[in-house]
Amino acid sequence: MAQTTIGSTPVTIGDSEFDRDTAVVRREGEPGVYDAELSAGWTIFDAVNGGYLLAVIGRALSDALAHPDPFTLSAYYFTPSRPGPAVVRTEAVRTGRTLSSGQASLFQYDEEGREVERIRVLASYGDLDSLSDDVRTTARPPVIPPREQCFGASDGPAPKIPGNSITDRLDLKLDPATIGWAVGAPSGRGEMRAWFGLADGRDADPLSLLLAVDALPPTSFELGIKGWTPTVELTTHVRCRPAPGPVRVSIVTRNLAGGFLEEDAEVWDSADRLVAQSRQLARAPRPYAFP
Known part of the structure; x- marks a missing residue:
């Protein structure tokens, strides 16, 4: 196991760099609010990669919702995210027997310390281990060389x-x-x-x-x-x-x-x-x- 720090909070996580850099911490006294530290290691053209950002938000939703696994997420990207502190605010919209639905937004701070919404997500979560083994598909894996x-x-x-x-x-x-x-x-x-x-x-x-x-x-x-x-x-x-x-x-x-x-x-x-x-x-x- 490894440790990282988000704000002033030490966090114990798995040894993977991905797990460390997508870690979130529940904010004390503010239900559904998580602090994160966006790593400069996941940038392209100096902006933080959108898939990495979705994983950060996805981790917060996994903790906030009653079901553990992302089934579907629709994300709208408003402005580029930069390395540094971020806040993920989540809300549970509906909790059912097989699916939980929620929404989340990722915010960062401008030069004057005001929150700026970078991304907004609507998602449904479930339990992937409970899915049926019945598969009927015409899809085929891509042909890629070894x-x-x-x-x-x-x-x-x-x-x-x-x-x-x-x-x-x-x-x-x-x-x-x-x-x-x-x-x-x-x-x-x-x-x-x-x-x-x-x-x-x-x-x-x-x-x-x-x-x-x-x-x-x-x-x-x-x-x-x-x-x-x-x-x-x-x-x-x-x-x-x-x-x-x-x-x-x-x-x-x-x-x-x-x-x-x-x-x-x-x-x-x-x-x-x-x-x-x-x-x-x-x-x-x-x-x-x-x-």
């Missing part, structure tokens, strides 16, 4: 992205068919596929799946457009508890128009089960200089 034939941040000529600290927290191995952007030859297909894991070897769980759906390079890179792609809205469904081992993530964009694009993601575990799905609406990339 991990040893895929490319991580240190394996190829991909340019360094300013403020992209999140790369060091992840064990990403990208499908060679989706890294044309890194060598100046994007495919034009708007697809990104990768093996996903955490750099410290922590196995995937429902909270880390909230990160996985938003952790790959933007699909717009393969459309030949580089730059920051800020999320407007992200809805994630967690379908089952993932088996141990790395997961595979496939993300597709079919329509960039009017300055916005969608990204549809699927996450598959080592047992070939579809464990998470998401759709996000994002702004078309904003220019950001690459070295």
Whole structure:
């Protein structure tokens, strides 16, 4: 076990960096209110990654609601979050036999000490271990080469992205068919596929799946457009508890128009089960200089 500090409160957590950096602390005397410390280790283009932020809020909701596991979360991103203190305010909306529904908002402070709402989430939680084994699906896992034939941040000529600290927290191995952007030859297909894991070897769980759906390079890179792609809205469904081992993530964009694009993601575990799905609406990339 390891310790971290949120505000002035020492917190004992698991040994994983992800668990430490998504830790929340109940605020004394304020039911449903949690303090957090957003880590600079999960930034891209100097803003905190949206999937990491969703995991922080998801952890607070897991504590606040009567059921433990995220089933579906819809998040609206109002302004970019920065490393530093944050407050998550939660509210239980309804508690049923199989599902609990709630809402949460993440706030940070401006220069004058006033709270600014960064993200608002509406969510339903349940118990993934209670789900039926009945599966009827036409979905198929993405076809990705073995991990040893895929490319991580240190394996190829991909340019360094300013403020992209999140790369060091992840064990990403990208499908060679989706890294044309890194060598100046994007495919034009708007697809990104990768093996996903955490750099410290922590196995995937429902909270880390909230990160996985938003952790790959933007699909717009393969459309030949580089730059920051800020999320407007992200809805994630967690379908089952993932088996141990790395997961595979496939993300597709079919329509960039009017300055916005969608990204549809699927996450598959080592047992070939579809464990998470998401759709996000994002702004078309904003220019950001690459070295």
